[in-house]
Amino acid sequence: MPETPDTDPTRIVADADVLVADLIAGGSKTEESETGGDPESGTAARGALDAIRSHSWLDLLASDQLLDDAEAVIAELADADLAAAWRERIDEERVAVDHPAGDHPALASAYRGKAAHVLSYDEGLRGPAASASFGSRLNLSVKTPAGFVALFDAESLYEAAEDGEYSGPDRDPRT
Amino acid sequence: MNWGDLFERAEDHRTDVATIRERLEARRDGERGTADSEEDPDDA
Numbered sequence A: 001m002p003e004t005p006d007t008d009p010t011r012i013v014a015d016a017d018v019l020v021a022d023l024i025a026g027g028s029k030t031e032e033s034e035t036g037g038d039p040e041s042g043t044a045a046r047g048a049l050d051a052i053r054s055h056s057w058l059d060l061l062a063s064d065q066l067l068d069d070a071e072a073v074i075a076e077l078a079d080a081d082l083a084a085a086w087r088e089r090i091d092e093e094r095v096a097v098d099h100p101a102g103d104h105p106a107l108a109s110a111y112r113g114k115a116a117h118v119l120s121y122d123e124g125l126r127g128p129a130a131s132a133s134f135g136s137r138l139n140l141s142v143k144t145p146a147g148f149v150a151l152f153d154a155e156s157l158y159e160a161a162e163d164g165e166y167s168g169p170d171r172d173p174r175t
Numbered sequence B: 001m002n003w004g005d006l007f008e009r010a011e012d013h014r015t016d017v018a019t020i021r022e023r024l025e026a027r028r029d030g031e032r033g034t035a036d037s038e039e040d041p042d043d044a
Helices: A016-024 A029-035 A042-053 A064-077 A080-093 A105-113 A128-138 A145-151 A154-161 B003-013 B017-039
Strands: A008-014 A059-063 A095-097 A115-119 A141-143
Touching: A008 A016, A008 A042, A008 A105, A008 A154, A016 A042, A016 A064, A016 A080, A016 B003, A016 B017, A042 A145, A042 B017, A059 A064, A059 A105, A064 A080, A064 A105, A064 B017, A080 B003, A095 A105, A105 A115, A105 A128, A115 A145, A141 A145
Parallel strands: A008 A059, A008 A115, A059 A095, A115 A141
Antiparallel strands: none
């Protein structure tokens, strides 16, 4: 394993908790006003995923294992029909990556897909111990969805990673 | 199905991040437990 693999800032992994929160914990105006910008609120997950869905040049990476986890949680907390419909849609959207069984699905998806960002609510992936353990070795930034949204600058990212001038979002995040 | 329709269908099942984390951790812990027991010949 190389010590510091090259990563691509336009490649992003959302852990299963963020994917599920985007669907069933995000987006409510009522919750937004009640939580007052709480970084653990699901509204931030919807905002982070909307930022990715709105830009065709950003890639959402996910392994089958990662999507299996999210689909199972959706089926448990909502219902199997919604989980299946979500899986069909996310399968069209994601860039698939493979990794060995037993690896952490989000970290392994990022490593195998050379993603620069992982979005997760898991404190175990974001704390100082985690950074010391894999942060510099994987050249990877793990953030909450709220942290990602706060720092996301599409224009700067586009100009650094793509040719030409940024002209704004190029996709409807609800299609 | 587009994202807008999915979010509309999901409205009836709204929950919070803590509950999602709890269920995800239970699933991943369960999978690790299963893998550990499968690898342990004493469990056979």
